[in-house]
Amino acid sequence: MGTVPSALKHCLSYQHLLKEQLWIGEQAPPPPAAPHPGQESQASGLPAYIKIVEVGPRDGLQNEKMADHKEVMRGIERHPGVQYPVLTPNLHGFHAAIAAGATEVSVFGAASETFSKMNINCSIEESIEKFEDVAKSARNMNIPVRGYVSCALGCPYEGNIIPAKVAEVSKRLYSMGCYEISLGDTIGVGTPGSMKRMLEAVMKEIPLCALAVHCHDTYGQALANILTAIQMGVAVVDSSVAGLGGCPYAKGATGNVATEDVIYMLNGLGINTGVNLYTVMEAGNFICTALNKKTNSKVAQASFTTGTVN
Amino acid sequence: MGTVPSALKHCLSYQHLLKEQLWIGEQAPPPPAAPHPGQESQASGLPAYIKIVEVGPRDGLQNEKVIVPTDIKIELINRLSKTGLPAIEVTSFVSSKWVPQMADHKEVMRGIERHPGVQYPVLTPNLHGFHAAIAAGATEVSVFGAASETFSKMNINCSIEESIEKFEDVAKSARNMNIPVRGYVSCALGCPYEGNIIPAKVAEVSKRLYSMGCYEISLGDTIGVGTPGSMKRMLEAVMKEIPLCALAVHCHDTYGQALANILTAIQGVNLYTVMEAGNFICTALNKKTNSKVAQASFTTGTVN
Numbered sequence: 001m002g003t004v005p006s007a008l009k010h011c012l013s014y015q016h017l018l019k020e021q022l023w024i025g026e027q028a029p030p031p032p033a034a035p036h037p038g039q040e041s042q043a044s045g046l047p048a049y050i051k052i053v054e055v056g057p058r059d060g061l062q063n064e065k066m067a068d069h070k071e072v073m074r075g076i077e078r079h080p081g082v083q084y085p086v087l088t089p090n091l092h093g094f095h096a097a098i099a100a101g102a103t104e105v106s107v108f109g110a111a112s113e114t115f116s117k118m119n120i121n122c123s124i125e126e127s128i129e130k131f132e133d134v135a136k137s138a139r140n141m142n143i144p145v146r147g148y149v150s151c152a153l154g155c156p157y158e159g160n161i162i163p164a165k166v167a168e169v170s171k172r173l174y175s176m177g178c179y180e181i182s183l184g185d186t187i188g189v190g191t192p193g194s195m196k197r198m199l200e201a202v203m204k205e206i207p208l209c210a211l212a213v214h215c216h217d218t219y220g221q222a223l224a225n226i227l228t229a230i231q232m233g234v235a236v237v238d239s240s241v242a243g244l245g246g247c248p249y250a251k252g253a254t255g256n257v258a259t260e261d262v263i264y265m266l267n268g269l270g271i272n273t274g275v276n277l278y279t280v281m282e283a284g285n286f287i288c289t290a291l292n293k294k295t296n297s298k299v300a301q302a303s304f305t306t307g308t309v310n
Numbered sequence: 311m312g313t314v315p316s317a318l319k320h321c322l323s324y325q326h327l328l329k330e331q332l333w334i335g336e337q338a339p340p341p342p343a344a345p346h347p348g349q350e351s352q353a354s355g356l357p358a359y360i361k362i363v364e365v366g367p368r369d370g371l372q373n374e375k376v377i378v379p380t381d382i383k384i385e386l387i388n389r390l391s392k393t394g395l396p397a398i399e400v401t402s403f404v405s406s407k408w409v410p411q412m413a414d415h416k417e418v419m420r421g422i423e424r425h426p427g428v429q430y431p432v433l434t435p436n437l438h439g440f441h442a443a444i445a446a447g448a449t450e451v452s453v454f455g456a457a458s459e460t461f462s463k464m465n466i467n468c469s470i471e472e473s474i475e476k477f478e479d480v481a482k483s484a485r486n487m488n489i490p491v492r493g494y495v496s497c498a499l500g501c502p503y504e505g506n507i508i509p510a511k512v513a514e515v516s517k518r519l520y521s522m523g524c525y526e527i528s529l530g531d532t533i534g535v536g537t538p539g540s541m542k543r544m545l546e547a548v549m550k551e552i553p554l555c556a557l558a559v560h561c562h563d564t565y566g567q568a569l570a571n572i573l574t575a576i577q578g579v580n581l582y583t584v585m586e587a588g589n590f591i592c593t594a595l596n597k598k599t600n601s602k603v604a605q606a607s608f609t610t611g612t613v614n
Contacts, residue, residue: 219603224569261566264565268567
């Protein structure tokens with residue numbers, strides 16, 4: 001397709017292209033006054049606003065083996081308008097989280113019996129019972145609870161997972177009071193076709209505005225899967241700054257989809273996220289420097305070498 | 311989302327999952343008897359068959375700093391020929407002063423095995439290159455224009471109009487010899503020099519190439535800045551001028567958007583063998599693959 005000389009890396013038009021098209025904006029677009037879940041963007045049939053749930057500090061760093069949750073929880077600055085959910089697998093964890101100042105919690109179930117047993121040492125049914133305890137206590141304290149369903153598009157132990165099972169577990173979590181259900185492609189094997197079939201099943205049980213997708217990029221399919229989900233009306237996407245969090249099932253392979261790459265795509269689609277891509281890239285650069293590792297975000301890789309970001 | 315011990319890398323169910331679902335099959339799926347362009351897959355509204363044009367040996371290697379030995383290039387193409395890929399772009403008949411990596415174009419063209427049913431196009435920017443390509447045994451050629459005036463001048467040293475005139479000479483000679491010509495339009499979603507490119511310009515250049523007899527127009531996101539929205543707008547403009555079955559997309563993954571852009575464009579091939587070919591060339595170049603499927607598969611033990 002032609003080669004471009006390296007001097008171009010600093011070409012002003014190129015940087016201008018990226019900035020002017022809001023692919024990489026310096027100003028965060030104004031957050032919508034009251035985002036209407038399901039409100040569609042005029043031309044495209046896509047949601048006008050998509051909420052990005054940043055899972056890098058937990059899901060991402062979890063794989064980097066950092067285990068100082070209390071200190072982190074207490075040490076962070078809380079910005080107005082930003083939610084800071086924490087994972088709480090049972091009542092004990094819930095109480096510890098509340099004591100450390102958490103104001104939102106998450107519980108994670110699985111659509112695979114074997115994964116549930118191997119990962120959290122109990123069956124799906126037993127885990128639901130523990131989550132119900134958490135949900136009950138949370139409700140009493142007006143603490144929102146987010147539910148995750150792992151292995152929504154495949155399980156490293158059981159292989160194929162039927163959409164109806166994902167729908168069933170999602171419904172149990174929703175019924176106990178989770179305000180949002182994040183459907184996770186835990187091993188990143190999903191493709192647009194399987195994403196579509198799974199969502200069709202889940203959408204029969206859960207209102208669209210309560211659904212989120214958590215796509216792993218292990219096989220490079222995450223953005224295509226996210227695009228499929230948002231075309232079906234899903235308006236909440238989980239992602240991880242710098243694509244932090246390798247896939248423990250494929251050492252050396254990637255895991256979480258990079259927030260930067262998701263924002264780039266959504267900006268290009270004219271979808272509002274309220275997120276400043278430039279600032280995310282800086283945060284990604286910070287953590288990668290601290291961890292002495294290369295970013296998994298292609299946008300970051302491209303931008304730091306074109307001189308768009310210094 | 312939970313941690314799983316590394317022993318799982320070899321979990322039989324996981325490997326089974328990947329193979330059984332044809333994500334990574336060992337048997338090539340039977341090629342369709344007569345693929346009908348535009349025929350949609352029953353449930354999804356997507357094409358039932360998609361032709362993959364493998365550009366690694368030309369577009370891929372062209373960007374490698376290290377000069378790849380001729381025998382390695384030939385071996386790569388021979389391996390790719392066994393994958394079921396229907397088209398493999400072999401080399402470029404351009405001046406070795408401009409593209410040293412492609413200096414061995416004659417030797418590569420003459421040295422490869424030709425598999426029946428596989429096309430082996432080569433790039434030919436002008437009549438001189440075309441004649442050299444035919445003399446070396448080429449049976450299909452490609453010409454590449456650009457939707458950006460500046461890119462055209464910087465990349466091939468002439469304006470869009472001048473380049474079209476050269477391509478018309480190639481197309482005329484090719485037509486006389488029954489040689490198919492494929493046309494490329496670079497910078498279809500953005501230009502490193504000019505920035506934004508309007509869809510109408512892409513449509514205009516595509517139409518010039520199609521009118522001169524190119525059987526297929528490959529629309530290239532040369533710097534990978536495109537997103538599904540800009541892909542859609544560009545295709546809508548081009549599809550007013552060019553029949554859908556004559557369109558291809560060439561998406562760069564510089565910003566990680568390629569698969570989403572391809573999915574938008576499209577609303578087999580034996581993957582296992584392609585991965586082996588990829589593993590071969592990466593070993594030869596001593597570099598890491600850019601394929602996430604390959605990265606994941608070689609570490610899960612699905613591929614050894």
